[in-house]
Amino acid sequence: xxxxxxxxxxxxxxxxxxxxxxxxxxxxxxxxxxxxxxxxxxxxxxxxxxxxxxxxxxxxxxxxxxxxxxxxxxxxxxxxxxxxxxxxxxxxxxxxxxxxxxxxxxxxxxxxxxxxxxxxxxxxxxxxxxxxxxxxxxxxxxxxxxxxxxxxxxxxxxxxxxxxxxxxxxxxxxxxxxxxxxxxxxxxxxxxxxxxxxxxxxxxxxxxxxxxxxxxxxxxxxxxxxxxxxxxxxxxxxxxxxxxxxxxxxxxxxxxxxxxxxxxxxxxxxxxxxxxxxxxxxxxxxxxxxxxxxxxxxxxxxxxxxxxxxxxxxxxxxxxxxxxxxxxxxxxxxxxxxxxxxxxxxxxxxxxxxxxxxxxxxxxxxxxxxxxxxxxxxxxxxxxxxxxxxxxxxxxxxxxxxxxxxxxxxxxxxxxxxxxxxxxxxxxxxxxxxxxxxxxxxxxxxxxxxxxxxxxxxxx
Numbered sequence: 001x002x003x004x005x006x007x008x009x010x011x012x013x014x015x016x017x018x019x020x021x022x023x024x025x026x027x028x029x030x031x032x033x034x035x036x037x038x039x040x041x042x043x044x045x046x047x048x049x050x051x052x053x054x055x056x057x058x059x060x061x062x063x064x065x066x067x068x069x070x071x072x073x074x075x076x077x078x079x080x081x082x083x084x085x086x087x088x089x090x091x092x093x094x095x096x097x098x099x100x101x102x103x104x105x106x107x108x109x110x111x112x113x114x115x116x117x118x119x120x121x122x123x124x125x126x127x128x129x130x131x132x133x134x135x136x137x138x139x140x141x142x143x144x145x146x147x148x149x150x151x152x153x154x155x156x157x158x159x160x161x162x163x164x165x166x167x168x169x170x171x172x173x174x175x176x177x178x179x180x181x182x183x184x185x186x187x188x189x190x191x192x193x194x195x196x197x198x199x200x201x202x203x204x205x206x207x208x209x210x211x212x213x214x215x216x217x218x219x220x221x222x223x224x225x226x227x228x229x230x231x232x233x234x235x236x237x238x239x240x241x242x243x244x245x246x247x248x249x250x251x252x253x254x255x256x257x258x259x260x261x262x263x264x265x266x267x268x269x270x271x272x273x274x275x276x277x278x279x280x281x282x283x284x285x286x287x288x289x290x291x292x293x294x295x296x297x298x299x300x301x302x303x304x305x306x307x308x309x310x311x312x313x314x315x316x317x318x319x320x321x322x323x324x325x326x327x328x329x330x331x332x333x334x335x336x337x338x339x340x341x342x343x344x345x346x347x348x349x350x351x352x353x354x355x356x357x358x359x360x361x362x363x364x365x366x367x368x369x370x371x372x373x374x375x376x377x378x379x380x381x382x383x384x385x386x387x388x389x390x391x392x393x394x395x396x397x398x399x400x401x402x403x404x405x406x407x408x409x410x411x412x413x414x415x416x417x418x419x420x421x422x423x424x425x426x427x428x429x430x431x432x433x434x435x436x437x438x439x440x441x442x443x444x445x446x447x448x449x450x451x452x453x454x455x456x457x458x459x460x
Contacts, residue, residue, distance in 0.1 A: 006157035042317040049309035073351040080179035120149040125185040140176040146199035150189030169199040171328025209287035220254035228299025239282035250344025307346040309386040358391030364458040392452040
């Protein structure tokens with residue numbers, strides 16, 4: 001989609017004077033610059049795009065295969081080495097569990113000392129690393145966390161921003177396969193390699209199995225995909241492992257075979273539900289697959305969604321207003337989690353962190369460096385298509401469409417900054433999934449998001 005810009009777009013000087021929206025009759029008002037109520041609906045943007053399929057299922061499968069082969073940040077956990085030497089395992093442990101160089105603080109303001117870190121380092125269980133270490137394989141049974149150290153302690157930076165737990169790395173979801181590399185000294189945490197990250201996960205959320213069982217579950221072509229932001233399994237009075245289990249966007253669960261689907265399950269007739277195979281954890285930590293019900297009224301889809309611009313918009317808007325969650329904290333997600341879950345709806349894999357995504361060679365990339373000027377960047381912005389990903393250091397946005405010649409994005413973002421009409425810098429927070437114009441956004445009075453944009457990526 002091509003934008004119409006006046007004199008090399010509208011000049012940035014005029015863009016930054018866009019006023020915050022204040023509705024007539026005081027029915028709605030906002031300090032977010034240049035956004036109307038209608039722009040907060042997917043219908044506003046859907047009229048600009050078609051439902052043409054951008055990549056076929058075969059092309060997506062080939063894309064993922066190539067990504068795993070070429071990108072060091074994406075792996076198939078079931079292909080992870082079955083044994084690790086002492087040196088290899090210690091390197092993996094210390095690659096994630098290193099004492100930070102910057103000061104860290106507990107939420108009460110107490111600074112972490114060497115004594116505090118000694119406790120976390122001891123729980124790494126380095127003494128248990130043998131000359132040869134067996135790797136096992138498992139499946140995640142509930143939404144879970146990936147942590148820097150094997151602890152749930154919240155740790156902040158010097159700004160004491162409680163929203164940014166510096167020990168929080170990422171999230172895991174039911175049906176994710178992982179390779180288990182190591183166990184903590186307190187036996188409550190496992191060092192796991194997921195498809196796009198390595199960190200510590202609670203042992204109680206992981207169920208061990210053999211590769212063949214895990215592959216059969218993971219590669220089953222007859223599956224139900226979660227397309228809503230969050231969907232729960234049906235309530236079960238006497239089984240907490242299958243009752244109201246939260247399933248986030250992009251989770252896929254195999255369907256039960258028709259001849260193995262009972263008319264009644266846990267006292268409820270199954271005919272108005274999808275019956276899925278749900279991973280659960282047995283008493284000995286083993287994987288137990290159980291049938292579970294998901295209402296046919298839920299936001300789900302049989303198989304992956306077609307990869308279209310319309311679905312990119314619809315999927316993004318399903319998160320609108322969700323609170324920002326650093327590293328999938330707060331039962332939410334951050335900027336890369338947001339775009340990652342959208343693209344998982346089509347079966348497309350993504351590296352975890354924005355830098356890994358933005359610097360990755362996959363897709364079509366328009367890269368900028370210190371020699372790139374405003375005109376260079378606007379020339380690419382002028383030709384963005386819905387779903388294109390805009391990267392600045394530490395953040396990613398998804399292009400949504402244009403309004404009156406202005407490019408708009410949807411993103412999961414913490415801060416809000418722009419220059420007001422009088423030239424002063426306005427700083428506040430969004431702290432959630434938001435729709436904003438791209439060009440007025442600023443990190444400071446003198447530096448815009450466009451200034452810091454280093455790549456615009458198209459997944460094709």
